[in-house]
Amino acid sequence: MTSQALRRLTWRLVAVAATLFGVALLVFVMLRAIPGDQITASLGTEAAALTPGQQAALREYYGIDQPLVAQFFSWLGELVQGNLGWSVRSRTSVASLTMSALPVTLELALLSILVALAIGIPVGMLAAAAPNTWRDGLGQLVALLGLSVPAFLLASFLLTYAASGVGFNPNGQPYAVPWDSVSALGLNLQQMLLPALTLGFGIAAPIARTTRTAVLSVRDEDFVRTARAKGVGERRLRRRHVLRNALLPVTTMTGLQLGYLLGGAVVVEQIFSLPGIGRQVLLGIQQKDYAVVQSTVLVIALAFVLVNIVTDLAYRVVDPRVRAS
Amino acid sequence: MTHDAPALSITDLHIGFRSRRGLSTAVRGVSFDIARGETLALVGESGSGKSTTAAAVNRLLPDTAEISEGSIVVAGRDVAALAPRELQALRGAGIGLVPQDPMTNLNPVMRIGDQIAEAFEVHDVATGSQAHDRAVQLLEAVGIPDAATRARQYPHEFSGGMRQRVLIAMGLACKPALLIADEPTSALDVTVQRRVLDLLADLTDEMGTAVLLITHDLTLAAERADRVAVMQAGEIVEIGTAHDVMHAPQHDYTRRLLAAIPGTTATPRDQPASSGTESSGTGSSGAAATPLVEVRDLVKVYGGGTKAYAAVDGVSLTIPAGRTVSVVGESGSGKSTVANMLLGLVEPTSGTVLVDGQPVAGGRRALKAVRRRIQPVFQNPYASLDPRFTVGRSVAEPMGVHGIGDKASRRARVAELLEQVALPADVADRHPHQLSGGQRQRVAIARALSLEPDLVVLDEAVSALDVLVQQQILELLARLQSELGLAYLFISHDLAVVRMISDEVHVMQQGRIVESGSPEALFSSPQEDYTQELLSAIPRGA
Known part of the structure; x- marks a missing residue:
């Protein structure tokens, strides 16, 4: 070094x-x-x-x-x-409380990010493919909805509709610890489905917007034109030249959102009865359990900082220019 | 297709751009052929339609452009009528492209070798490791040392000249019968430019590739092409052999272009800027007393420890009042750093700057006083004006900063300044985007003059301008110098321009001044190898 x-x-x-x-x-x-x-x-x-x-x-x-x-x-x-x-x-010690709450939040955060990327990147690319057309408008609308629909509303809607409409209510059962058994893992994933969708939909919005803006600006770069002049087809062009470069700002945005998610999605954890870190803080505040609140918030802050460092490292992987400097 | 079919045949080409105000024509009735293995240069100023014509050949026009008439036949097929898939097969394999700016034309997150190999892969010439091996061979062929290692690196690890070599390798990878070289060296230093053009010529000769060379530089075109076509306002006004166009131009526009080329007609020091006896009489007596600005042993070191390097390494020079002193050198030579230290924009590591014999003290107040007397004009007129300011506001801003006059008197002064730089008064209410490059540079000069400085630092101030505009700005600078008694520090890589306007020239290389002297002495009998190399790299035409 x-x-x-x-x-x-x-x-x-x-x-x-x-x-x-x-x-x-x-x-x-x-x-x-x-x-x-x-x-x-x-x-x-x-x-x-x-x-x-x-x-x-x-x-x-x-x-x-x-x-x-x-x-x-x-x-x-x-x-x-x-x-x-x-x-x-x-x-009990705050450490042992945190040890059982942190994995719940971590799992939820990662699943939510996966959902957000799976929705956000295609929507953003679709919107950018034909700017200022109905497809773009639709993409923008989805993004706007994701930004403006409050999580508690979407969560309540999903919960009631899934339970009353199709009888799907895994969150009615006690939280299943995923590494207890295979069936517990199955139940756990079911319990994570709706909250991850709720959070993922909200985060998909900024990711879609970032993707759209990035794709639009990269699309007009000189090197894209040069690749086209080389005889590169449109599909390969989008995948290997445009998207690879557009992913740089998307990486930053994803890291930022992951940091927030690790702070615990208090509302969503509460609605879906997930014993995560957000709920631990909320309970601590209600009960004036000073040590719990103080130390848990500090753990969250540490997680946020760590995610930022990991994002920087991830940036080094996707952008060779950062690696060099 | 017969054996003598031309590599490219353009007939009566019309191209328009759609906008809200309707269709504007950019290319009207252009026709020419390029024989196999021939090089034809298309010369013109920005906006003449030369790049639009070139972009039409491989159908890389922007979405708003439309070919309204005419045909473009490459290898016996009309490009305008090709289906997307056929077009894709033709690009790269039949028509290669070497684009203008090596800094922006390579994918920054893709390895160099992969970018070249991609050309083989998309045309099914070779795949996988075979494609990679051929990419390495090609890198060797364009003179990249240690090609196998270099192929695994990314564009930012290459210099501008190296990147342009990579782009040449990419353009010629599939041995196309026609190569479009769109201003392939205009972003490069003059010595690098020469080497890159030599390489391009060698390779295309060897492969028998026909070349459509797009350039704004008539001398370069004449030196490098078999035939030259001159474009103006969307039309070809003259076409002929390089020799004929240079030595017996038929069209008035070609003659004007030729006359505007620095160093061809104007002999050194016959311009008012350096007007001989009169200014040298007063100047030399003034210089003997105290020069306006003196720079002693200026050093700027960047970084620390083992990575420290001196961008400027002990530079001393004097600038007498009312004279033009030039610093020439290639990018990275440290010439702009010298200018920035003089302007107080970069702090010297050591050394002194004396104004009127007094060292410039540190501290904000002293700096402000010096800045009032030394004003800059920068290279890029598109970036050096605030796009949200009106021209009047930009010109008046320095007066506001220095608390000179009130609103009304400043407005009057702006009008006066605009008149001085030969701009109509109503320009004051316009925004930069409504002005041409030349007009913007006049605004930047007016802004520099608003504080009535003694010295104007011109950092590549005419380099981004077309040759006719460049000539007008140089004339303006000369007139202002004789009217206002200004001194200029002229930073440039363009030796021909420097020769035309300077009283004294310093040649910089790697942070040091390697040779100094009057333009006559320096240009007629350069002593240093580096100066000789710089001089021999200037295109001289056919």
Whole structure:
């Protein structure tokens, strides 16, 4: 590795650390800006009936008797040692909660991206093939729908229609862990189908638009004309020259969307009862389970950063020019 | 098809472009033949229809273009009547193309070898590893060293000249009977241009390929072609042997083109720009005192560690008031970096710039004061004006930046400046896209003059212009120099232009000045090998 590459890597790591610290600080402050604490969250109005002694004991139990700065740094200190904290509500470690929630979100995110690419790229290419015609208009309309139909609406529609119309309701059953057995894997994939379609449809929109724009601009490039002059047929031209180059911006867009998906699609996970990371955060907020929210958000931020790095690496694979510099 | 059938026969070709305002004709009634193995050059300025004619031959016209009349017969078949599949078979195999710009004509994400091999594959000449081996052989034939390794590389790992060699290899891969070479070297440096054209000539001679050479450069056309056809406004105004067209032009337009070629008719220093005795009298006394600008040991190093390289490596020169000093060299020689350091756009690694004998201090205020006295005009008139600004706003902007005058006085000054560069006053309300390249460059000059500078840095300021327009701009610059007493730093790769307008010339190579002198001395008896090579690479016609 050259010294320049080493320096770039170092800077990158510094930037990652700074980002994560910022996220940690923000989520810590925001969580405490919400009125109420763990005591009111677990006891409700009954919290008023506690004696001062009980109050103090509970505050000490939850660790909120310390000053905020001390709380922040003791949490951070634990984190650095790999300890994500303890969920007071479910009485397990945040790490083990995350270990079971993260794969659910990861699977959903990847499947959604596959759906999005499978819809978005063909729609974008179709639209670009004949710009400003009815086909283009149709493609644009699909993209507009994908952007503007809210996920909760599409999710509710798919769920009710599939259940009442064709009796397909795998999400009514408890979540199946895919590596338990072959039949569990089957059920798991069925459970993932509708949520992946919901999310995929939404993400297909920006991917289709990016594809359309990229194909249209690459189509007019000089090298496409030169390839045509060489005797290359239209199909081969589209596949080997136009699409290969148009995929560069699509890669960036895909990486960006994957990052967001890893943050957990809270609404969709909730509607389809998937115990993913988004639901874990939502539950944590509702229950004022500080450690769960703080650490999970940080895990999400880390995942986002990692996806960005992976996207950059993927870019190196598709674009030889980046590889060189 | 008989043996003597021409490689290409165009008869009464008419091509129009559809637009909202109806059909505009770009090519009207063009007819010519190219015999087998012959090279015919189609010469004209931009917009003359030469490239449209060429694009019609392999039917690569834009969608808005339409062949309304005439026939194009290649290998006994009318191209205009071919079905898409037949056309596809003809392209590459029957008609090769070497396009203009080597930087944009190769697929950036496809290996060089694969791009050449593709020509064999689509015409079923060879496939797979066989096609790849032939691609490597072809790369060797066009003079790419270490071809087997190079075939696995991507276009960005090749220099411009190398890429053009690759494009030649691609155009000739399937040994077509006809090759269209559309401005094949206009994007290359003059010495590279010569080598690439030599290669093209060698290969087409060897294969007996007929060549349709498209160029704006009449001298180059005459040097390289058997016959020359001159196009103007969509018509061929003159066609004949290269020698006849150069030495006994029949049409007035051809004569004007010939007269506008720098260095052919104008002898050095007979232009007002460098008007002899008068300016040299005043100039030399002024120069002896303090030159307007002096550059001492200017160095610019890019990168660090082992990869550091000096773009400019110890350049010293002086620019006396009211004189033209030129820096010539090929791309990468560092000439533009020198200009940018003078303009304060690039910070020197070391060395000093003195204006009126005073070193230019660092800091924004000092820089601003210097910038007021040294103004630039850049190469590309299409990119150096803000497309959203009106011309008036662009010209007035420097005055606004430097807080000169109020709105009304600036408007009056804009009108005055436009008059100075011979543009009609109503241009002030237009946007750049409504102007021609030459008009835009006049606007850029007016903008540079708005601050009444002492020195104008002209970085390839006429290189992108057609020869007749180029002549007009050079005349304008000469007139402005004598009227306003301007000094010019003229950066160019075009030795003929430099010879015409300079008082002093510096030749740069790899960041250093290798030779300096008056244009007469430098051009008549160059001392350095590199200067000699540059000079011998200039096309001289038939």
